[in-house]
Amino acid sequence: MSLYHLRLALQALRNSPVLTALMVLALAVGIGASMTMLTVLHVLSGDPLPGRSAHLYYPQIDPRPLGSGGNANPEPPGLLTYIDAENLLHQGKAARAAVMYQGGDVVQPPSGSALHPFVVNSRLTGRDFFSMFEVPFRYGAPWSAADDAGAAHVAVISQKLDRKLFGGADSVGRMLDYGGHSFRIVGVLAHWRPVPRFYDLNASRFGQVEDVFIPFNTARALNLGIEGSTNCYGRPGKDLDTSPCGYIQMWVQLDSRRAAAAYKRFLADYSAQQHAAGRFQRPPNVRLDDLMQWLAYRHVVPDDVRMQAWLALGFLLVCVVNTVGLLLAKFLRRSGEIGVRRALGASRRAIFAQLLIEAGMIGAAGAVLGLLLTMLGLYLVRRQPSGYAHLAHLQPSMLLATLALALLASLVAGLLPAWRASRIAPALQIKSA
């Protein structure tokens, strides 16, 4: 019966090519618009560390003085001062923790290289950065805890930089000249491109990861420059690390909710202690978001993208309603045929199934055309100047979602017309058919 329905549906669609084309086009345009924006939304709102994100937390405390202008925003600032970062790192009871900031300086190519010196971004952090975020290594491994503690001159470099400097060879043990200092390379990353670049949302949110990773203590000992954000709550002194300036991000790994609750209490206790000591003017004001909460809190998905996605879905709804009207007209125009089929033994259910399959075939055609329009839409998004534009590619999951949405939309559009048509009274039709 299904094959018969398919054949009838094909025939019915062929018999009214203009109406069929209109319906396919209406669905495809709606699908194309909504899937373009949903793909962008999906890319931007995805979990950069599936399976681990629930255990990674971003601690915030509030060292701002009263009346420092922070009154407008009651939430604690997103960056830690050096003193607080050191205190939290060494007093906290997190399973793993890493403080970090973004740097940038000149890399001097190895002697004999045809390359000219060039500037790279760096991440100045602790060794737990790599294990907490499951950063893949192509060669070597992260530096040791002793390297962290001893401010060793070691570095991990990106695969891109390894290719540029050493032709992609295993460069572990070779030296890197960065910012006028020599660092022994201990590891080379494999390809790693978390989207968004969650660990530092102050810099490029959807940009590439840094090319050089150096121990935090080493960076501070060498006073390597800061390329990321710096927020000062008072007049900074000559030494940024003793100034009331936040420039450090911190991530901790907490493996249970209980551990997270305990860590949040620890943050509050620490703030109270600092408040009692007179260093913090405000009463304890802390936050501890897990990774996905942190992304939501920082509005990683731009509001205009969300709005465009809603608008596109609204447009799809308009297209579906339009298709409902066209299908209704198409089906009811065949009242005579439907009445005859009913008289010859077709049940209402059989007629309903036949017409729904017809609507589904329109959906299938709409899905194919909608897919092409989605790809065109994403191409146009990639040509926009926004920071996330280059990420707008159709992923396999969204491809399947496109097909599913098109079929669903067409079936939803077909429900009412098919139901109405299946209720046609055959007795009325056979006289007038």
Place this chain on the structure above:
Amino acid sequence: MLDMRNVSKIYRTTTVETHALRDFSLDVREGEFVAVTGPSGSGKTTFLTIAGLLEELTHGEYVLDGVDVHGLDDNQRSRLRNEKIGFIFQAFNLIPDLNVLDNVEVPLHYRRGIGAAERRRRATQALERVGLSARVRHYPAELSGGQQQRVAIARALAGSPRLLLADEPTGNLDTAMARGVMDLIEELHREGATVVMVTHDPDLAARAERNVHIVDGMASGIIEEPSMRPAVRAQGEGAFRIPGAED
């Protein structure tokens, strides 16, 4: 075969109540050829739609081939209609987008357990029976009215129904074509088919074994017309069967 007792059909709207059939009774025996006659608006078509299970009766009792149709759901009524009844309509009601063979196959698609090959065989035999085996690939628009009605008869026969319900079967045909179609219906009857024909034409009604006259929704009289007695009856059953066809 067809046993209606005290059947009433009332159409209701918010303001009007129309009694299309009133206390109507009819018993059609297996192998009979009965004509239901009456003027326009008398209730002939209502009788046909109720007999054909296209509408539900309001009051009364209707037993079709031993099955009490009261309380059957749409699926059961559709299956019963498909298996027991072959319709011949005044306007032929062929599906214009399907060729002759596909049109004849339509009722068989709604019957369980019939494969494509069997469907094709039955449809082909039914078309042979009505003399249209050379036209299987033609579309309805390419046929004369008489040929279209023959296709409709083949469609009615293809499912080997127990009862043929004909609604003014020659109403849209000229005299010569009408004669051919009536000859075919009579021939089917002689071969054992039970036929109930609704008509307002006394000449057509005269070719039936028995006439039932309806006026204002009521049977005004049952007239025996012994002019047409079946020459041949199927033995032991009333279903019209195409040779070699099996349910």
